[in-house]
Amino acid sequence: MNEPLQTSGSLRRRLMLQLVGSAAFLATLLFFVVLGFARDVAQQTHDSILLASATSIMDSVSVQADEITVDIPYAALSMLGNVSNDRVFYRVSTRDDVLTGYENLPTTSQSVRSGHSAFDTLTYKGDSIRMVTSLRRLSLNGAPADIIISVAQTREGQAAQLAQLSRSAMQLGLGFFLVATILAIWAAQSSIRPLKQLTEAVSRRGPKDLRPVQRPVPSEMIPLVSSLNRFIGRLRVSLTRSEDFIAEAAHRVRTPLATVRTQAEITLRRVDRAENRASLREMIRAIDESSRAAGQLLDHAMVTFRIDSLERKAIDLTELGRELVDRLQPIAELKDIDLHFFGSGNPKITGDAILIQNAVRNILDNAIKYSPNESAIQVSTRQNGNTARIQVEDEAGGFVGMDTDALTQRFTRGENAAGTIGSGLGLTIAREVVEAHGGVLIIETSKTGTGACVSLCFPLH
Template identity: 50%
Template sequence: MVAAILSVAFFVIVRSVAEQAAESTQDDILSASATAIADSLRSEGSNVMLDLPYSALSMLGTLSEDRVFYRVFTGDGTLTGYDDLPLPDRTPHRGQPAFATFDYRGDPVRAVSVVRPVGTGTSARDIIVTVAQTRLGLEQTSRTITTTAMGVGAGFFLVATGLSLWAASAALAPIERLTGAVARRGPHDLRPVTADTPAELMPLVNALNSFMARLRASLLRNEDFIAEAAHRVRTPLATVRAQAEITHRKLNKPEHRRAMREMIRAIDESARSAGQMLDHAMVKFRTDTLAGDTLDMRALIGEVCDRLGATADLKDIQIVRNLPDEPIPARGDGILLQAALQNLLDNAIKYSPEDSRIVVRVEQGFDLKVSIQDEGRGFGDADLTRLKTRYTRGTNVGDIVGSGLGLTIADEVTRAHGGRLEIVTNQTGVGACISLILPRI
C-alpha cells in the first residue's frame, strides 16, 4: 500500500515537473523568435520596415508539427502577419515578454508578445510583435513523459514491492523460527525456548520462557494439590463412616438406626463424589502432560483387581481374570490407566448383585481390548452414547450411590491414549460390558 502511494506520488511529481519544463522550453523558443523579429524592425522616414528573418520562424517549425502564427502591430494596423491574431490585453513593458494561452482557429495556442521601439526622438513608436504556436507538440511531449513516468512508476512499485516482501521475509524469519520451535513441542514440553533469535526478539523470548516457567510451577502445584486433597478428603470421610457403622450397630430404636443408615448413605455419596471429582481433575491435568511409559497391562489389571477384591468379597462377588500368562506390553500413563480400570471395576462391583461374577478379559488383536463384564442391572433404557457425559447415569440405578463420573473418567483416559471406550449390554445375559480399546505397540 505504501509502495503504491509512493509510486502514484512519484508519477504525479515527474509529470508535473516535466510539463513545466516542456512549457518553459516552448516559451523560451517563442520569446527568442519574437525577439528576433523585433530586432529586424527598422524605421525609414515615417515608415516601419521589416525584413522577416527566416530563422525566427524556422526555429519553431523544426521542433514539431505545430503551426506557427505571427503578427506585427504598429499601432495603426498590422504591418505583417495574421490580422486576427489577438494582441495582449495589456501592452507589455519594454524588454519583458508577455505570455498567454488561448484558442485560435480551433486549436489551443501559446503566444508571446514583445514591444520594441522603432524610430528616433519624438517620432519613435512602440511596435508589438506577437508570435503564437499550437500546443500539439507540447501535448505529445506530455503524453510521452506521462507514458515514461507511468513505466518508471510501475517499475518503482514492482521493485519497492519486491524489496518490501524481501525485507518483511527477512524480518519475520526469526519469528517464524521461534514459532516453529514452540509449535513442534508437545503439550507437556515447557522447557525454555533456546531458538536462535536476534537481539530485538530477546525480550519476547525471555517473557515467553518466564511465562512457561510460571505455568510449569502452577501445573505442578495443582497436581500436588489434587493428590493431597484426595487423600485429605477420603481419609476423614472413611473415618466418619467407620464410626457411623459402629454407632449403627449399637442403636436399638428403629428410627435411630434408620437415621444412621441415611447418614452412612450420605457419607458414602459424599466420599464417592469427592473422590471421583478429584480423580476427574487429576485426569484432566495429567492428559495435558501424558506420560509415555512402557507398561505391563497384565500386571496393571492384576493390581486393580487385588485392590478392589476386598470390596467384591463383601458382596460375595467373584472377579474372574481371563488374562494371558505372559506380560501384555502397552505404552501410556500408568496412573491414568489404573484410574480408568479402577472406576470401571468399581462400577461393576457396585451395580452387581450379591453372589455374582465379574469377568475381566483381555483380547489382543489389531488393538488391545480390556473388557469388564458384570451381571448387574445394565443401563435400563438409557441412551448409551450419553453415558460418557459427566454426571449422567443409567435410568435404573437411582437407589445406588454414584456420581456419574466413572465412565467419563474412563472415556477421557482412553481417548488421551488414542483409543476409545465401548459400552454395550451384556450379550450373554443381564448386566453390562465396558471395554477399553487401546492401540497396541
C-alpha cells in the same frame, strides 16, 4: 460461557483500509504532481521553441534606408513545424503599424520591456494558442522605435502530448496504488501474525494446562500477555486450593466414617428388632456411599495432581490388567460374578502406571457394582495397529440410549444407577487419565447386547 463476544471491528481490516486509503491518496497525489510537472515541462518546451522562433525573427530585423525591415528566416517558422503539426501565426509590428504577418492576432495583455518576452495563452480564430511576444527598442531616425514580434502556435500537439502524459501518469499512479495495496495487505497480515500465533498457542492448550505464556511476543503485546499470565496464575492457585480443599475434606471424612461403619455393624449384631436392624442397614449403606464418594474424590484429586506432572514410564497393559483382576477377584466373588481376564500379547504403553491402574479400577468397580449377581465380567487387553486397548465388558444392562459423552462429566450417573452406591466420578477419572495419555475412552454396548463395553485406548509405546 460460549456466547459470542462483541467485536469492535477487525484490526487487520482497519489497518489494511488505512494503508490502502493512504496509498490511494498518495497515488492520486502522485498522478496530479506528475501531471502538473509534465504540463509545466511541456509548456516550457513549447515556450522555449516559440521564443527561439521569435528571437530568430527579431535577429532579422534591421533598419535600412530609414525603414524597418524584417527578413524572416526559413527556420523561424519551420522549426515550429518540426515540433508538432500545429498551425503557426506571427506578427511583426511597431507601436503604430503592423509590418507583416497576421494583423488581427491578439496582443498580449502584459507589458513587455525591451529585450524581454511575455507568454500568453489566448484564443485566435476559435482555437487556443500559445503566444510569445518579444520587444526590442531600435533607433529609427534618431528616435527610439519599438519592434514587437509575436509568434503563436495552436496547442493541439501539446494537448495530444498532455493526453499521452496523463495516460502515463495515470498508469504510474495506478501501478503505485496496486503495489502499495499489495504491500498494505502484506503489512496488515504480518503485524497481526503474532496476535494470531498467541491465540493459536493459547487455544491449543489442554483444559488442564495452566502454565504461563512463555513464548516471545512483540513489545506492544507484553502488557496483554503479562495480564493474561497473572490471570492464569490466579486461576491455577484458586483451582489448586479448591482441589486441595476437596481432598482434605474427603480424607478427613473417610476415617471417621470407617469408625462409624464399624460401630454400626457391631450395633447391628446386637440389635434384634427388625425395624432397628433395617434402619441400621440403611445407615451402613449411606455410610458406604459417603465413603465411596470420598474415596473417588480423593482418587480424582490424586489423578488431577498426577496428570499435572505426568510420569512417563513403560507399562505392560496385560500385566496391569491381570494384577487388577486378581486384586478385585474377592469383591466379585461376593456377588458370585465370574470375573476373568483375557490378555493377548503384551501391548506396551508409556505413562503413569498408578493413574492407569486407577482408571481401569474405577471402570471395573463400576462394572462389579452395577452387575447383577452371577453374571460375568471380562477384562481383556489387545493390540490394534498403533493402539493398545484394555477393555471391560459386563452384563449390567449397558448405557442403551444414553449420552455416553455426558456420562463422563463429573457427577453424572447412569439412569440405572439408582439404588446403587456411587458418586459419578468413575468415568470422569478414567476419561481424564486416558486423555492425559493421548488416548480415547470409548463407551459402547457389549457384543452380547446385555451390557456395556468400556475401552481405554492408548497409543503404543
